[in-house]
Amino acid sequence: MIAHARATSPMYSRRLTKPDGRKLWLYGRAPIAPDIVAPAPEGMTVPPNPHLRWHPLRGEWVTYAGHRQDRTFLPPPDYDPLAPTTDPSSPTEVPAGEWDVAVFENRFPTLHAAAHTPPASYVATLPATGQCEVVVYTQAAQGALGALPLWHVEMVVRVWTERTRALSARNDIEYVMPFENRGVEVGVTLPHPHGQLYGYPFVPPIPARELLIQRRHYERAGRGLVEAIVRDEHREGSRIVHTERHAVAFVPAFARWAYEVWVLPVRACPSLLDLDDLELHDFARTLKVVLMKLDALWDQPMPYVMAVHQAPVDGGKHPEAHLHIEIYPALRMKKRLKYLAGSELGAGAFTADTSPEEKAAELRGIEVRVE
Amino acid sequence: MIAHARATSPMYSRRLTKPDGRKLWLYGRAPIAPDIVAPAPEGMTVPPNPHLRWHPLRGEWVTYAGHRQDRTFLPPPDYDPLAPTTDPSSPTEVPAGEWDVAVFENRFPTLHAAAHTPPASYVATLPATGQCEVVVYTQAAQGALGALPLWHVEMVVRVWTERTRALSARNDIEYVMPFENRGVEVGVTLPHPHGQLYGYPFVPPIPARELLIQRRHYERAGRGLVEAIVRDEHREGSRIVHTERHAVAFVPAFARWAYEVWVLPVRACPSLLDLDDLELHDFARTLKVVLMKLDALWDQPMPYVMAVHQAPVDGGKHPEAHLHIEIYPALRMKKRLKYLAGSELGAGAFTADTSPEEKAAELRGIEVRVE
Structure with missing residues (x-):
């Protein structure tokens, strides 16, 4: 280390x-x-x-x-x-x-x-x-x-x-x-x-929704919701993709996309601005490892949408927020796109054809060299 | 008539x-x-x-x-x-x-x-x-x-x-x-x-969200939010695609998809179960006209997701609900797909490249024969 x-x-x-x-x-x-x-x-x-x-x-x-x-x-x-x-x-x-x-x-x-x-x-x-x-x-x-x-x-x-x-x-x-x-x-x-x-x-709809739920949790529990998720993912272990001292990547228990991976600092840093040098280093390293694994999975560039969620910059304090990257790979199998259709677009109800535990194990098993 | x-x-x-x-x-x-x-x-x-x-x-x-x-x-x-x-x-x-x-x-x-x-x-x-x-x-x-x-x-x-x-x-x-x-x-x-x-x-996320907002409006105004939208769309007129006595179709003022069209009964029917025979007839006719116009637009089948939103069947009364069909055509121009990417999927913030008024005028101008 x-x-x-x-x-x-x-x-x-x-x-x-x-x-x-x-x-x-x-x-x-x-x-x-x-x-x-x-x-x-x-x-x-x-x-x-x-x-x-x-x-x-x-x-x-x-x-x-x-x-x-x-x-x-x-x-x-x-x-x-x-x-x-x-x-x-x-x-x-x-x-x-x-x-x-x-x-x-x-x-x-x-x-x-x-x-x-x-x-x-x-x-x-x-x-x-x-x-x-x-x-x-x-x-x-x-x-x-x-x-x-x-x-x-x-x-x-x-x-x-x-x-x-x-x-x-x-x-x-x-x-x-x-x-x-x-x-x-x-x-x-x-x-x-x-x-x-x-x-x-x-504050756009998805971060707004996440932050509202995080705020309610924080006010009730005195600690962050994502901090609890990180702890629970570590404890259950089956969906961890990569860990560093200050950062972790996992397929969340509630992944909506087959190979959805979250990358985040272990400590409850509300935004990028709160990362110290060591945390930023481990965060970047974990992100790199995950992206390399996604490309190595089928030996081809994995199409994805990647979004960085952090605290708003609206002037308020946001101790409830916890910086995290959500990566949504577009493929559910090699050459098989996940389409968003009636249930996802019309109802907002996502259906996954795969299990987060299996997909995490696949990604965990891929060895990559970080330089 | x-x-x-x-x-x-x-x-x-x-x-x-x-x-x-x-x-x-x-x-x-x-x-x-x-x-x-x-x-x-x-x-x-x-x-x-x-x-x-x-x-x-x-x-x-x-x-x-x-x-x-x-x-x-x-x-x-x-x-x-x-x-x-x-x-x-x-x-x-x-x-x-x-x-x-x-x-x-x-x-x-x-x-x-x-x-x-x-x-x-x-x-x-x-x-x-x-x-x-x-x-x-x-x-x-x-x-x-x-x-x-x-x-x-x-x-x-x-x-x-x-x-x-x-x-x-x-x-x-x-x-x-x-x-x-x-x-x-x-x-x-x-x-x-x-x-x-x-x-x-x-009740899935999107209808749940719509219904919550409709309920708040109903409790405040004593009438339905969608009923007000129908009235306002009729009044402004520029986005109407088709009208029958008991049903109407328009590109809503707040369309997220270029050719998004809503089809709905004029009366505030909470669900399909509330349509009388005349309303059902006009609703079906309006739907048919809209689908024909979408296919006639570029003389090819328009790819779309179509979702029917109505009152939940959870045993409660839902006077706030108003049956409506939301049609999301996947193309924003001929041969040009609207992709959902970072802003839409990661933030929930939709961006339209087109104006609802222009797209409604295009669809309104297409003549179709109903038999």
Whole structure:
């Protein structure tokens, strides 16, 4: 366990502005060159003006972002907007130069700080303020988050943390969720390893529901609900996928997806901002191990949706919250997608065809090398 | 409007038992022959024993039905288990003979009355009691619900009503939801026009949420929330897709899917059981018109999930409920699927790329002939 105790390596960063006004942040182990310039792809950038409408029966906001309908889908293989710009006549979203992780404001955001004057209707409407960012995991056009070296995965987690911190200062943002959509099965438009990060102007329905239940538990028990789940998963043991001193991964007893895995710090850290260096290291390591296992399972990239759930940044205290990553692999068997259909979409009632214990045992049995 | 006032044609039915013990119900305009015999496909039928586990963070039940993993997927084109049995050596799920609509207990149910002894864990577990039924819309192996003659669509609605009535008498069932998954895009395993019907042992999360909000509104306003929505949609007008005297279809102001359409009676009928003959007729007609418009939009079958939301059958009074069908077409443009990814699945926050007013105008502009 000695290796876990090493000091975290430094992370340098630099904030740039693109020709079209969007912000770009570069992060690296080495200082970012001061003369680096932020590029932007050419073409019309329609000023985004998304709006929210209240769904009165579900009690949730729906976002309308009309301009997104025309966004690029599977661009020609010779153009990767997330690769460093090498030909100035064909600019991408990120510059050449020495950096390891980049973040920029999405060109086709569903939430935007400048949103204004929503249309009027009998349901409440609001400007869809907030922030949509793209997190470029690496300069390499191919690969995977889990396949990056451990220091690099750790840097991605630290970038999520930095962006959470920065967005928490904004009045129009109440919740920050880093996430990744991976694979054509979940509709990704670019193969370049990347994730996203949304700063929502409201606490979205699923975290809101989880937090409400956590708060009730905390007020009753004086301790966190997820802390109890971690303890119970350790005790029962049959669904543990990987453990480090300060982090753990398991297929929860109540998994909705066949290979659903949760990755979380053992201590009840409400958000990324609460992780100390050792916890962040173990958290990143556990995430890497899980992602490697998912890809090793059938020796092919596992399509998934990955969402980071943490405390809201609404100014309140959230001792009830417990940072955790929920990974939803889209396949229930090799080559067999789990479809969301009538029961899931129409009733909200999930059906699993598999047992969490069996799937956890499968993943636990896969050996991976962490470097 | 004279045609709408005609008396509803009679519907005959007969209940049969399959060789493997499952029930089969046949419905028709003509009396069902008394000597008709219920077939069942051959092969092992594992006694189903699904169970529920409580998801403590979302506060909902998840169903585990292990045997389903191996269920038939896209059987060879020469075998249609929903077509009438013509060769006794290759039995299907329904007999030859004169009938129009058939319902049978699903061979691979996720909910089953005989479920028992769930495994123990730190989360609550229960037997996954309830009922899963397949609703065969027609004897024809090809076609669509919307393409059936109006009397036939009306019969399907009446069959939903009859099954809701029958299942409401069971103690292990609290909610009945007829639904249809249509198209390979939403994972249908059989092209034969059919839907399903689940009798849940609990009120599932989405109807539960809708009903809670409706109840609060009803207690405050003394009238239904959906009744108010219907009035407001009529008043604003821009999202109406079709109207009859007693039923209406619109893309709601808060649609989450591009071509989402709701079909509902104008009067606040809590469930299918509350429709009178004229209302049922107009409701079926409106449903047929909407389904025809969706298929005519791009001159191809529109993949969709369709869910019928109604009052629970939990023994309580539900004046707050208002029967409505929610149709979620899977395409947001021709050949472009709407993917549910990080924001939708991880946060519960839906993003629409299109405007409900534009999509409603598109559908409204499509002329269809109802016969």
